Amino acid sequence: MEEKSYLAPPEQAPDLKIPNGSTVVNVRIIDSTTRMTIPAAHLLLPEIGQHNTMAGAPSFSFLIEHPSGRKLVFDLGLRKDFKNLPPVVQKFLADFGWEITVQKNISEILEENGVPSSTIEAVIWSHHHFDHVGDMCTFPSSTKIIVGPGFKSAYLPGWPTNENSSLAEKDWEDRTIQELSYGSNNEELAIGSFRAVDFFGDGSYYILDSPGHTVGHIAALARVTVGGQGTSSDTFVLMGGDTCHFAGQFRPTQYRPLPVEVILSPLPHIHAGACPGSLFQDLHPHKNATEPFYEMPQTSTVDLEAAHESIRKLQLFDAADNVLVVIAHDESVVDGIDFFPNAINLWKKKGYSEKVRWQFLSCFGGHEGHEWVKVRTKDSIGVGFEMK
Numbered sequence: 001m002e003e004k005s006y007l008a009p010p011e012q013a014p015d016l017k018i019p020n021g022s023t024v025v026n027v028r029i030i031d032s033t034t035r036m037t038i039p040a041a042h043l044l045l046p047e048i049g050q051h052n053t054m055a056g057a058p059s060f061s062f063l064i065e066h067p068s069g070r071k072l073v074f075d076l077g078l079r080k081d082f083k084n085l086p087p088v089v090q091k092f093l094a095d096f097g098w099e100i101t102v103q104k105n106i107s108e109i110l111e112e113n114g115v116p117s118s119t120i121e122a123v124i125w126s127h128h129h130f131d132h133v134g135d136m137c138t139f140p141s142s143t144k145i146i147v148g149p150g151f152k153s154a155y156l157p158g159w160p161t162n163e164n165s166s167l168a169e170k171d172w173e174d175r176t177i178q179e180l181s182y183g184s185n186n187e188e189l190a191i192g193s194f195r196a197v198d199f200f201g202d203g204s205y206y207i208l209d210s211p212g213h214t215v216g217h218i219a220a221l222a223r224v225t226v227g228g229q230g231t232s233s234d235t236f237v238l239m240g241g242d243t244c245h246f247a248g249q250f251r252p253t254q255y256r257p258l259p260v261e262v263i264l265s266p267l268p269h270i271h272a273g274a275c276p277g278s279l280f281q282d283l284h285p286h287k288n289a290t291e292p293f294y295e296m297p298q299t300s301t302v303d304l305e306a307a308h309e310s311i312r313k314l315q316l317f318d319a320a321d322n323v324l325v326v327i328a329h330d331e332s333v334v335d336g337i338d339f340f341p342n343a344i345n346l347w348k349k350k351g352y353s354e355k356v357r358w359q360f361l362s363c364f365g366g367h368e369g370h371e372w373v374k375v376r377t378k379d380s381i382g383v384g385f386e387m388k
Contacts, residue, residue, distance in 0.1 A: 005260040007277050007289035013255040013319035016192045018221075018231045021203025026065040027222045027237050029326065030110075030340040032077025033103040034059035034131060036329070042096065043245040045297040046285055051363045054246065057329040059131045061106050062239050063115065063340060064222060066200055071115070072146075074124045074220055074239050075328060076134020078102045086159035089130045089166050100131075107138035113341040122146050122178070124207065126241030127214040128155045128167055132328065136171035144176035148209065148216030152179050155215070180218065182209055191221055193313040210243045210314070212307025213300065219243055221317070224345040235348045238317050240327035243310050245300070247330055247360035248293035250311050255319035258289040262358045280361050324353055332359035 038054040041047060059077040066072075079085070080102050093100065107117040117139045124146040125133050136145065156177075158167035182188055182195040189196045194208035208219040220239040227233025244250055252258045258281055261274040281289050292311075301307040317323045324347045326333060336356040338344055347353065 006257040007260060007281055008254075008257040010257055011254045013316055014192075016231075016316060016320060016323075018191055018223075018234075018236070019203050020231055021223055021234070022226055023067060023200070023202040023204040024223050024226055024345070025067075025200075025204045026063075026343050027224055027345060028063040028065075028340040028343050029337065030061040030063060030073075030077075030106060031334070032059050032061050032106055032109070032134075033101075034078040035101050036078075036131065037099040039097060041297075042098075043297070043300050044249070044294040046294070048285060048293060049283060049364055054329070054331070056334075057245075057331050058334055060326060060328050060330075061134075062220075062222075062237075063110070064205060064220075066204065068200075070200070071120050072122050072124060072199075072205075073106065073110075073120055075126050075132045075241060076106045076123060076136070078131045079133075079135035080105045080108075081135070082130070085130050086166055086168055088159070088164055092166075105135050105138050107135070109340065118142065124218070124220065125151075126219065126239075126328065127217040129214070129242070130166055132241065133167065133171065136175070141174040144178055145172055146178045146180065146207070148211070148218040149179065149181055151216035152177065179216075180207060180209075192316045194219070194310075196221070210241070210310040212303050212305075212310045213242045213244075213296070214302055217241060217243065217310070219314075221323075224347070232322065234322060235345075236317075236320075236323045237344055237347070238314070238323055238325045240314060240325055242328055243314050244296055244307075244327060245329050246294060247327065247332060247357075248363070249296060250292055250315050250318060250325075251357070251360070252290055252292065253315045253319060254290040255315065256357075259358070262361060263355075264359060264362050280364065283364055321353075322348065324348070330360070332356060332362070 036057045038057060040052050040054050061077050062074040064072040082102060110117055120139060120143045122144045155167060158169040159165040161169060180197055189198060191206050191208060194210060196206040196208050199205045199207055204223050206221045208221060210219040211217050219241050222237045223234055224237050225235045258277040260277050262277050264275050281287055284293055296307045298304050318325045333356045337352045
């Protein structure tokens with residue numbers, strides 16, 4: 001475990017049983033330039049303190065490059081001309097008060113950095129929502145779309161044939177939509193507890209079945225370094241999509257409880273320091289150091305129990321020291337890791353997991369009703385907050 005001291009004794013997480021492999025993919029996380037301000041109650045349950053808004057939420061994409069030269073993109077964020085999204089999406093944004101901005105399409109970001117859109121074999125949609133599917137019309141028809149099981153029957157046809165669809169049919173006009181299927185019970189590949197497809201057939205990139213938020217929601221696991229001493233010495237990046245929407249929906253856990261001291265940089269004008277984890281435990285709805293702060297509300301799922309189960313599976317990966325979990329809208333990592341055009345493969349060597357793991361806790365300070373203050377701990381003076 002990375003942290004040396006916890007507020008509760010950590011349990012040993014089950015072995016993920018990732019098959020051995022000698023091939024890695026290059027992974028580059030793309031900040032899609034999407035930013036969303038969302039009422040927290042739409043995506044998080046329960047309400048905690050004054051954390052009532054998810055402000056500046058990004059929507060990440062991932063460029064996956066195989067040694068063979070094959071390239072994939074996982075998710076596309078929001079399209080730049082979002083005002084041309086289908087009417088049902090426009091109505092949703094107006095009715096529910098989501099504020100969104102986006103500066104560039106993913107294809108533009110790729111092209112500006114020497115990756116022609118014509119070289120992208122496929123775009124993987126984690127699911128069908130507008131802040132993930134981007135604008136497929138900016139890719140050539142040779143770029144296919146990969147979706148999860150049940151996607152076509154649940155969400156096709158699109159708009160305008162189906163006037164209530166959030167998907168635009170022109171996005172897949174003259175291109176292939178490939179729907180994944182997972183093997184029978186006797187043939188299924190399982191990574192952790194997720195059903196998986198070994199996309200390249202060499203253990204470098206697995207597409208994971210993580211339903212609940214939507215029908216056919218998928219995540220992915222990339223092998224990014226090989227240690228030469230078995231799977232435990234390899235490192236991985238898990239692309240979580242919207243398996244959940246906020247890091248506090250899968251952290252903390254019994255495998256990685258709240259630490260005794262949390263390192264936060266909650267406000268740009270305050271120097272980072274050690275903050276007692278007990279401050280955050282006191283804010284927890286159950287005063288618990290081993291359960292996530294939030295759950296997924298029924299309103300943001302098609303199957304609440306499946307969503308909860310997918311999150312439980314995600315937690316097993318987050319418990320592993322050799323897996324970096326990145327969900328699509330995790331604002332807390334924006335200033336803490338390397339983004340495209342840089343690769344994320346050396347995340348462990350650079351200590352990114354320790355740096356960003358608990359940054360989501362800063363959401364509880366800096367809002368009305370809270371005040372960031374200096375907190376004296378046993379060994380240092382750091383940053384904490386108090387309720388006003």
